[in-house]
Structure formats: C-alpha cells, structure tokens
Amino acid sequence: AQSVAQPEDQVNVAEGNPLTVKCTYSVSGNPYLFWYVQYPNRGLQFLLKYITGDNLVKGSYGFEAEFNKSQTSFHLKKPSALVSDSALYFCAVRDLTGGGNKLTFGTGTQLKVEL
Amino acid sequence: GAGVSQTPSNKVTEKGKYVELRCDPISGHTALYWYRQSLGQGPEFLIYFQGTGAADDSGLPNDRFFAVRPEGSVSTLKIQRTERGDSAVYLCASSLGTGLTDTQYFGPGTRLTVL
8 A cells, every 4th residue: 555654743943944844655656746735724735746757846835845766755845944834744645546546645744934 | 716615614513413515626627536634634535536426435434424426516525424533624625637647636624523
C-alpha cells in the first residue's frame, strides 16, 4: 500500500528564515506526490506536485519541494518564511490501487512562523 | 473562477438521525471525491465518482454511508443512523479528469457534529 509519513507534528521557524517540512513516502511503482496547506476552518489548498521530471518542484506562494528517490523523501521548503505561512501542511501520495485516483495523506505538520 | 463549494458549512445532529451533505464541484470537472478528516488526522478517502458512477467506494466505512451524483455534477453524501463517531469534517474535492497528473481541488468542508 502507498503511504506517506510526516515525522514532525510541529515545526517552528522565525520569519525570514528558511523552512523545511519533512515527508517520506513508501510506494510500489512510481510515486505521485502532493503538498497541500490547510488554514483554520478552511479546506485544503493545493501547493505543488511531483509527477516526473525535475527533482525540484516549484509551487504556489514561493514554496518548493525536493524529490529524493534514494531517500524516499519529498520535503517542502521555502527560502524565507512569512508569518502568514503559519498553517497545517499535508503531504499526500496518489494511491494506485483500486483505480489509482485517491490520495493517501500524512498526519500533517503544524508550521508556526514567529516574528 | 469558482472553486468547490460545500453546504452546509456546519451541521449538528443527534445520534440516530439522517444527514445529507452537498458538494458542488468546479465547473467542467468530471471527477469528484469525498474524504473525511477526523480531529488531528489527515483526510481519509471515502469514495470517488467519474461522471455519475461511483468508480471506487472502498473507503466508505459501512453501509450507513452512501453517496450519489445523479447528473455528473453535484454530489450528496448521505449518512443514515448517525453515530457520535461520525463526527468529523467531510471534505469534497474535484479534478478535471482522472489522469495520474490531475490535481484534486478541495472545498472548505462540512463540519458534522453528532450529539
């Protein structure tokens, strides 16, 4: 079965510093990986995805993610964090069983950016 | 353009009652998904539709849960004889198609509370 793990429940970073939110995956076959962000009382907003090609994927709001096949990781990064980036971040993998159209999500990482 | 919309935003009901949750996908999106997010967890897949038919309902927890999409657009998730354990945020998503690269876009969710 496809799965992702987010090892950190919470990440704290100072505004202006780089941020990393970690995600590792376990899949059979090619991985299709996604990052979403969730603000309080709102749904999930798509940030970026890795399908194939370049290992560095650029997404919305200045976020990027680095796909590393040897480490089975897909960490989310941003060079300079903003207080407004504070939110809950979810990594997800496309589950290719049963038609391949469902996402399996991690448990989420709460990002807190402080002044 | 308009995103995925869900109504109601909040629903409080009593144990044993019947509830309906509505999802209106992005115009032109052929695929529609339902997920359930419990407190402190990532979303969990329930069911997805390609057009009018349920292509994968493997995530529905039991036969009290049922979903329809009669005209291939709006979908309704129906829960019979609600239980306190059904309390969660129910998220709907849609995608343009069901290709492996298609992105799922989420609505704001319906928060269901069963007393």
